[in-house]
Amino acid sequence: MSHLITLATCNLNQWALDFEGNRDRILESIKISKEKKARLRVGPELEITGYGCLDHFLEDDLYLHSWEMYASILKTPETFDILLDIGMPVVHKNVRYNCRLLSFNGKILLIRPKIWLANDGNYRELRYFTPWFKPTIVEEFQLPVNIAKLTGQSLVPFGDAVINALDTCIGTETCEELFTPESPHIAMSLDGVEIFTNSSGSHHELRKLNKRMDLIKGATSRCGGVYLYANQRGCDGDRLYYDGCALIAINGKVVAQGSQFSLKDVEVVTATVDLEDVRSYRAAFMSRSMQASLSKIRYQRITVDVELAVKNNRFDPSITPTAARDVRYHLPEEEIALGPACWLWDYLRRCKGTGYFLPLSGGIDSCATAVIIFSMCRLVIKEISDGNYVVLKDVQKICRMGQEWIPSKPEEIANKIFHTCYMGTENSSKETRDRSRNLAKRINSYHVDLNMDPVVNSIISLFEVATGKKPVYKIFGGSQIENLALQNIQARLRMVLSYLFAQLLPWVRNIPNSGGLLVLGSSNVDECLRGYLTKYDCSSADLNPIGAISKRDLKKFIAYASANFDMPILDDFLKATPTAELEPITKDYVQSDEIDMGMTYDELGVFGSLRKIDKCGPYSMFLKLLHLWTPKLTPRQVAEKVKRFFFFYAINRHKQTVITPSYHAENYSPDDNRFDLRPFLIDPRFPWASKKIDRIVDQYEGKISIDDLNNLEVD
Template sequence: MGHLVTVAAAQLNQWALDFKGNTERIIESCRIAKEKGATLRCGPELEITGYGCLDHFLEADLFMHSWECLATILLHDSCQDMILDIGMPVMHRNVRYNCRILCYNKQILLIRPKLWLANDGNYREMRYFTPWSRPQHVESYYLPRSIRAITGNTKVPFGDAVISTPDTCIGAETCEELFTPNAPHIQMSLNGVEIITNSSGSHHELRKLNTRLNLIQEATRKSGGIYIYTNHSGCDGDRLLYDGSALILINGDIVAQGSQFSLLDVEVITATCDLEEVRSFRFAPSRGLQAVQAPSYERIETEFSLSAETAPLDQSVRPTSPIEPRIHLPEEEIAFGPACWLWDYLRRCGVAGYMLALSGGIDSCATATIVFSMCRLVIQAIKDENEQVIKDCRRICAIEEGSDWLPSTPEELCAKIFHTAYMGTEKNSSKETRSRASELSKRIGAYHSDLNIDTVVKSLTDLFTYVTKFSPRFRAHGGTNAENLALQNIQARLRMVIIYLFAQLLPTVRQRPGGGSLLVLGSANVDECLRGYLTKYDCSSADINPIGGISKTDLKRFIAWARTNFDLPILEDFLNATPTAELEPISETYVQSDEADMGMTYDELSVFGRLRKVSKLGPYGMFTHLVPVWTHLTPRQVYEKVRRFYYFYAINRHKMTTMTPAYHAEQYSPDDNRFDLRPFLYPSFTWAWEKIEGVLGRYEKGKEGKEGKEEKEE
């Protein structure tokens, strides 16, 4: 007969340092898993503390509170009669480890430390933890007194071991370990481990899920076995959104998948798998020969069986059928990822809503549309009777206690929590951008303010003239480049001051109960940040920025998608408009254009960004890579574009040290906070340019020789 086991993967919206809330969500996930008949429950990495505690992991208090929370979990009725795999930090012999606690019925079976730590990109685990660099080694861990009182044991195994039950064998792999070339699941599978859990803290990045899915499928496609992948969901207090997508697989087939973007605080997926399928899958003689040579793991024995001793009488209990994975389009990822991130910030920071400087351009339009998407998700969650969302929504909207009011449409919610302002000038702003901003705000229901800032700008320039006896002029009026830039920047910086004034006082103006203030949203995209095409401390300086890690190209694709899917025909006007800052006077012969100002297109900026960050190329490497790729340009034109990019990148790098915390969505993000660590005072790239010019000379000389030869032949 088959040996059927039901396993559960929990994806939780944890909050860094929210020990009480995190513990409650863990217990709730255990209750749901148990209700669904699971005998093994796996949760996310460092789920007790939250993954994003950062330097708080260096504090002894955090380790003490983790044990206190684990004690609450061990004692809870919902956490009995199944094996639990729980993530938390543990200090062993004065060394900090990122660990998994495998337990059953108030007993800790094994503490399994992480072998390979994530230490690139957004991750700095080796700043806080030490890897357990002793594979298959186990020693004793002496439990805290509070845990001894519960378990009755003084010490438990600590190290790289597996759990042996009467019917199967369970091994644990943690996040980064799956992505390493010699992943632990390979040796564990060869050693007879049939169920592997993976507790993860993996963030959302555009187009990343497919890569993750492929790697997880490969974990059992060759070796066979049941693989349980869990992940955090939501924002736990930083720039990242953990995008769930928990998975359960058997022999390379996906049998259960969690949602990628959800407002659920607790989501549990389960699947019933047949252990006999694993055993028959592992029939190959070559696998058997490798298994004989594989290093052995110490087996920690427990008398609890995951499968029933006899075949179930209920014929409806059968193995879960394979499913096709669900993968969102990049446009959908932009619609839902930052929206979930914004909702978590809004419900956890205690403000009255969001404030946005809406310019009539595509960046602020995309930001507003993402807020509208957030409202759509909230309304759907209300319709689905999500109690936590309903509670949060009433509190954010300042609904009086006892009232049963709830918004019924996204527009109705937007009217309560979203505020926009168009801040123009008489000579520099067009009626088209003003109209687009007004129409979009009206369509999505936002509270909109329309104002001109000429008098404020004039007051400051008059002050400067009074003090210096010098009157700056725009370039169009005969001024120098320095004057022209200064007059643009004063407008941009004043918009930042004004938008914060409105953010603090609009709730009072609208007679919102309890007053409060609004969080200001930034709207600078990743390409503008990379190029530095923005004013330092202008209206890109805000509280948080949902599009700061998204390219202009992807934002346009998102707007085109939202035009249809959100029924917002006004977005067509934004798509057709020329990107412009509107900081210089408009005339019959001149309208300021972003791409003309930058000397490169947004598509080209994306290419430069990927080559600089993802491919890790300097100026010389970038030039030699692009010459055979950009065949529509001559080698000299490629050189001029690369040189222009690196010049402006270098002189504007300092701006990224002060940029608004942005939602991380792109691998080439220039975010100066942990992700892209580079100097902000650069020398000129003289050596690189001389080397490139040497190569360029050979290109052009070779071309002239070839053309001369062809002329002679004619």
């Protein structure tokens, strides 16, 4: 005996406040779902508005327009004969909720509010919505007048309930609820729910996907059942890239998985499952049966008079259950190649920009940024070759080309939209200039090579005329403050020149109907954390694709791209010593990033992870590293490194208040705008923590006893 049902979930590339566009993509996903004979379709979280509306969720207009779009969906005949699970915000009794609206044949069956809200890291849902703190409670919701006229309903159920079809039971949970210890699907499964939908707005982070997949597989392995996971995909107007990967799992096995990175606006994932597999799987566990019989949690069932299995499906030998498959994971270097590239494409097409401008220094960071742009061009070519008409129209608009122009190589696109510039000074080396020029040639960007010494010298001369004093570099006898000021002049002038060239290069090239270019920054997450950048220098840009990616991962990405993108030129960047080239090069001295910082990039990665992820202050970080780094380092050396890191982190914290918006990829990103909220005026010496660290070092070195250590008191 079998009971086969075809189900659909989807990845949608929604855009915050793009009401009509979001509606059209929802309608397209419903159309595709029906073509694939699906009887249930689930979409991403808040798909009508877009997930990342932020404080727009506080505006009444948003709720009005959401209902208008939902009405448009309900009255479309093509949306009938399929059970729909659609996400949008709803105001109930003057309280805002993040909701799922379930409907069938133009009738609203249930409005299910989110119970547990995401409110850490990048998420602030409690700022906009209220959790539904009434598990299993259902109230009546008064529909807006226009919706009531359309559906013929005045009141509909609002609350924590499940949908009871003629042949199965369906429950919903939303994004964060899957990640909580007591997920709703547990109680629902014990009450007989067989199909679970999860609508998500989950962002990409390096190495994060496996956690999401493990939770879904674990949920259905433990409870039995079918799980449909839908997710937003793309840049919806913020630092996050939502990475799709819509999924269907049954009894701990994945039977369908959507792509994680793609330029497709609509991707529907379907699978045919046998509900008898769920029933036999659950019945085989006696302990589960006992828990189900003893459970006191009972959900109100909203009945819909429909059998989800297509008529005679269970007896048709031509229709078979979808086979299980392995989950597809990308390597971190592949994630870097794909995620930021998709994010940049969405940003460019939605702002209707002319292209990107990048100060290409010849170092690995700006190199990685350039290669991500090239990866973006590769993705566009792939979509065009696959027949993606939307991407073709977008690239024709961006490149200001007619409908007859169909690019066949990524280099063709790069030459139209990507502009690079090497801004050299007397402190620059021939090697970095050559690497910059050769990479630009390989990518086929529009490249400018210039010397900015006259501009730098004019600024120094102006200062000398105004003050009567001329600063000199430390290597020539100047002070540290002179040395730093002379470096910062170069860095800040590069920012000024970047915006000048970004605004005027399209004009220079006679590109019709063009605006300015978007300026790209290229400071990695470790430099941002340490503050190893000049405030308002060329790290100050419109966007930074690598601002939350570590130097270590960028090197792996460049090695990957060298082999997979046929770019052997990248090997030269991997061999080069990271340097800012802001100080004079002499026979005995070449500036080095790691020497300047007083710590390695690998060490910065460890510091960043312990500070942000493990929530360590100086004292607890020292204790952890004492175990990790000794005996390779002495306790005193560990203490010096920890105190040095926190000193420079603290004195440079103010730089994060104006940091360029970066693609969020690393969970120890110091982005001050939302993800990492810390004061920017901190005592950089952390005196009390430093005293405690010093006492432990003294005890290790035999200068004090353990009793003395334990008797440390406040002075």
